[in-house]
Amino acid sequence: xxxxxxxxxxxxxxxxxxxxxxxxxxxxxxxxxxxxxxxxxxxxxxxxxxxxxxxxxxxxxxxxxxxxxxxxxxxxxxxxxxxxxxxxxxxxxxxxxxxxxxxxxxxxxxxxxxxxxxxxxxxxxxxxxxxxxxxxxxxxxxxxxxxxxxxxxxxxxxxxxxxxxxxxxxxxxxxxxxxxxxxxxxxxxxxxxxxxxxxxxxxxxxxxxxxxxxxxxxxxxxxxxxxxxxxxxxxxxxxxxxxxxxxxxxxxxxxxxxxxxxxxxxxxxxxxxxxxxxxxxxxxxxxxxxxxxxxxxxxxxxxxxxxxxxxx
Amino acid sequence: xxxxxxxxxxxxxxxxxxxxxxxxxxxxxxxxxxxxxxxxxxxxxxxxxxxxxxxxxxxxxxxxxxxxxxxxxxxxxxxxxxxxxxxxxxxxxxxxxxxxxxxxxxxxxxxxxxxxxxxxxxxxxxxxxxxxxxxxxxxxxxxxxxxxxxxxxxxxxxxxxxxxxxxxxxxxxxxxxxxxxxxxxxxxxxxxxxxxxxxxxxxxxxxxxxxxxxxxxxxxxxxxxxxxxxxxxxxxxxxxxxxxxxxxxxxxxxxxxxxxxxxxxxxxxxxxxxxxxxxxxxxxxxxxxxxxxxxxxxxxxxxxxxxxxxx
Numbered sequence: 001x002x003x004x005x006x007x008x009x010x011x012x013x014x015x016x017x018x019x020x021x022x023x024x025x026x027x028x029x030x031x032x033x034x035x036x037x038x039x040x041x042x043x044x045x046x047x048x049x050x051x052x053x054x055x056x057x058x059x060x061x062x063x064x065x066x067x068x069x070x071x072x073x074x075x076x077x078x079x080x081x082x083x084x085x086x087x088x089x090x091x092x093x094x095x096x097x098x099x100x101x102x103x104x105x106x107x108x109x110x111x112x113x114x115x116x117x118x119x120x121x122x123x124x125x126x127x128x129x130x131x132x133x134x135x136x137x138x139x140x141x142x143x144x145x146x147x148x149x150x151x152x153x154x155x156x157x158x159x160x161x162x163x164x165x166x167x168x169x170x171x172x173x174x175x176x177x178x179x180x181x182x183x184x185x186x187x188x189x190x191x192x193x194x195x196x197x198x199x200x201x202x203x204x205x206x207x208x209x210x211x212x213x214x215x216x217x218x219x220x221x222x223x224x225x226x227x228x229x230x231x232x233x234x235x236x237x238x239x240x241x242x243x244x245x246x247x248x249x250x251x252x253x254x255x256x257x258x259x260x261x262x263x264x265x266x267x268x269x270x271x272x273x274x275x276x277x278x279x280x281x282x283x284x285x286x287x288x289x290x291x292x293x294x295x296x297x298x299x300x301x302x303x304x305x306x307x308x309x310x311x312x
Numbered sequence: 313x314x315x316x317x318x319x320x321x322x323x324x325x326x327x328x329x330x331x332x333x334x335x336x337x338x339x340x341x342x343x344x345x346x347x348x349x350x351x352x353x354x355x356x357x358x359x360x361x362x363x364x365x366x367x368x369x370x371x372x373x374x375x376x377x378x379x380x381x382x383x384x385x386x387x388x389x390x391x392x393x394x395x396x397x398x399x400x401x402x403x404x405x406x407x408x409x410x411x412x413x414x415x416x417x418x419x420x421x422x423x424x425x426x427x428x429x430x431x432x433x434x435x436x437x438x439x440x441x442x443x444x445x446x447x448x449x450x451x452x453x454x455x456x457x458x459x460x461x462x463x464x465x466x467x468x469x470x471x472x473x474x475x476x477x478x479x480x481x482x483x484x485x486x487x488x489x490x491x492x493x494x495x496x497x498x499x500x501x502x503x504x505x506x507x508x509x510x511x512x513x514x515x516x517x518x519x520x521x522x523x524x525x526x527x528x529x530x531x532x533x534x535x536x537x538x539x540x541x542x543x544x545x546x547x548x549x550x551x552x553x554x555x556x557x558x559x560x561x562x563x564x565x566x567x568x569x570x571x572x573x574x575x576x577x578x579x580x581x582x583x584x585x586x587x588x589x590x591x592x593x594x595x596x597x598x599x600x601x602x603x604x605x606x607x608x609x610x611x612x613x614x615x616x617x618x619x620x621x622x623x
Contacts, residue, residue: 086579087579089579089581090579093579093581093582093583096582097583112582112585113582116582116585171466172466173466174466174467179552179576179577180383180384180385180577181576181577181579185385186385203383203386206381206382206393206553206554206555206556207553207555207566208553209467209469209551209552209553209566210551210552210553210568210576211552212547212548212552212576216452216548219452219453220456220467220469223456223457223468224457224460224467224468226466226467227467
C-alpha cells in the first residue's frame with residue numbers, strides 16, 4: 001500500500017518536475033544562445049577561418065558604413081561585417097555593454113558614457129573616419145536661399161515663428177529635428193542652436209518635431225512648404241532644397257559640399273568617428289586601417305567628405 | 313492472429329486503465345503548470361517594470377517629474393506633456409471611433425441581410441490584422457498631407473492624424489465586442505418593441521442599443537486600451553513634439569505620446585541612468601492608466617449586472 005501511494009505521489013509530482021527541468025533547460029539554452037554574442041566570438045575570431053565584426057551606431061554614418069562593409073567583404077571574403085544603425089547613443093551603449101566591436105558615432109562620447117565604459121572595464125579608442133556637413137534643408141517651394149547661424153538659432157529656439165521674419169513668405173515655421181539619440185541632434189544643438197557657446201543654455205523649442213529617422217525628415221520636408229530641417233549631407237535628396245549658411249549677416253552664404261567642407265568655408269561640418277573597445281587587434285584593426293586608407297576613396301561617392309591628410 | 317488480442321486486452325485492462333489515469337495526471341499537471349506560469353510571467357514582468365522604473369520617483373522630485381518640459385538629454389524629465397499627449401490622442405480616437413463602431417455593429421447585427429453580414433464580419437476581422445507600421449506609413453504619406461491642406465494646420469503631423477489612425481485600429485475591437493453585446497439582447501426585447509408599434513429604427517435605437525449599453529461600454533474601454541498602448545503608427549504621424557496641449561487648438565498641433573517616447577528613446581539610454589529609469593517610470597504610468605481604464609470598464613459592467621441590465 002505504502003509504495004503504491006508513494007508511486008502515485010511521485011507520478012503526480014513527476015511531470016511537474018520533468019517539465020520544470022525541461023523549462024529550465026530551455027531557458028538555459030536561450031541564455032547561452034543570447035550570450036554567444038560578438039564578445040565571445042571576437043576571442044575566437046583571430047583563429048577562426050571566417051571572422052565577424054559587429055558595427056553599430058550612428059544613422060548618419062550608416063550609408064557610408066554599409067558601403068565600406070560591402071566593399072571590404074568583397075575584397076576580404078574571410079571577414080563578415082554586419083552593420084546596423086540606431087543612433088550614436090545606441091552604438092556607444094552597445095560598445096559599453098560589449099555587444100558590438102565597432103561603434104559608429106557622429107559625436108564624441110560624453111563624460112558620463114566614458115565613465116560608464118570604464119565601470120564596465122572598457123577603454124574606448126576613437127578613430128576619425130570621415131567628415132560630414134550638416135545640411136539645412138527646406139521645401140523646394142520655399143524662396144529663402146540663405147540663413148545666418150544666428151537666424152537658424154532663433155528659428156530653432158522658437159524666437160522666429162514665421163518665414164516672413166527671415167525674408168520668406170508669411171508662412172508658419174515648422175521645425176524638424178532628429179530624435180535626441182542622434183549625434184546630429186547634439187552637434188546641431190551645440191554648434192547652431194547654442195552658436196558654439198559651450199556654456200549656452202538654449203534648447204530646441206518644445207514645438208520642434210522630433211522625427212524618428214532621416215527618412216521621416218525628408219518626407220515631411222518634401223511635402224510641407226512650412227518646414228525647415230537638418231540632416232547629414234549624405235541624406236539630402238534632390239527633392240529638398242539645401243539652404244546656404246553664413247557665419248554672420250555680412251559673411252558669404254555657403255552651400256554645403258565636399259569642397260566647402262574641405263576648405264572650411266561651410267560653418268556646420270564635423271568629424272565622424274568609429275569607437276572600439278580598447279586598441280583594436282586582428283580583423284578589426286585591419287578593417288579600421290583599410291577604412292582610413294583605401295576606404296576613403298568611397299567616401300565622396302556616398303555623399304560625405306573624405307579625411308584630408310591633416311585630419312588623419 | 314485475430315483471436316489472440318481478446319484475452320490480451322482483458323488481461324491488460326488494469327495497467328492500461330492505470331496508464332490512462334497516469335497520462336491524465338500528466339496532462340492535468342502540464343495544464344496547471346502552464347496556467348500558473350502565465351500568471352507568474354505577468355507578475356515577473358510587473359516586478360521588473362517596478363524595479364527598473366521606481367527609482368525615478370526618488371531620483372527626480374515629483375514636482376519636476378510631472379513638470380511641463382521633457383528634455384531627457386539635459387536632465388529635465390517633465391512627463392506631463394507626454395501623459396496629456398497620450399490622453400488627448402486616445403480620447404480623440406475614441407470620439408472618432410465610437411459612433412462609427414457602434415453604427416457598424418448595429419448595421420451588421422440588426423440591419424444587414426444575412427449574406428452581407430457573412431461578408432462584412434470576416435472583412436472587419438481582417439482590418440484588425442493590418443500591421444500598424446503599414447497604417448503609419450499610410451498616415452504619413454496620405455493622412456498627414458490631407459490634414460495640413462484641408463485644415464490649414466502648419467503641419468499634418470498632429471494629434472488628430474494620430475487619433476484618426478488609432479480610431480481605425482480600435483474599430484475592429486469596438487465593432488466585434490459591441491456586436492456581441494447586441495447579439496446577447498434577447499429576441500423578446502425586439503419583438504416587444506415591434507409589438508408596441510415602434511418602427512424598426514425606434515426599436516434599435518430606443519430598446520436594443522440601450523439594453524446593450526454596458527457591453528458597448530466594454531467595447532469602448534477595450535478600444536481605448538488598444539489605442540493608448542499603440543506605438544508605431546502614433547510615432548510616425550504625431551510629430552513627437554513634447555508640447556503641453558493646453559487649448560482646443562492642440563488637437564491640430566503635434567504631440568508626443570508616452571509610447572512613442574519610450575520607443576524612440578529606449579535605444580539610446582545607458583542602463584541604470586536616470587533617463588533609463590524615467591522611461592520605465594513612464595511605463596509604470598502607462599500601466600497604471602491602462603489598469604484604471606480596465607477597472608472602470610469592469611466596475612461599469614458589474615454595476616449594470618447588479619441593476620439587472622444585460623451583459
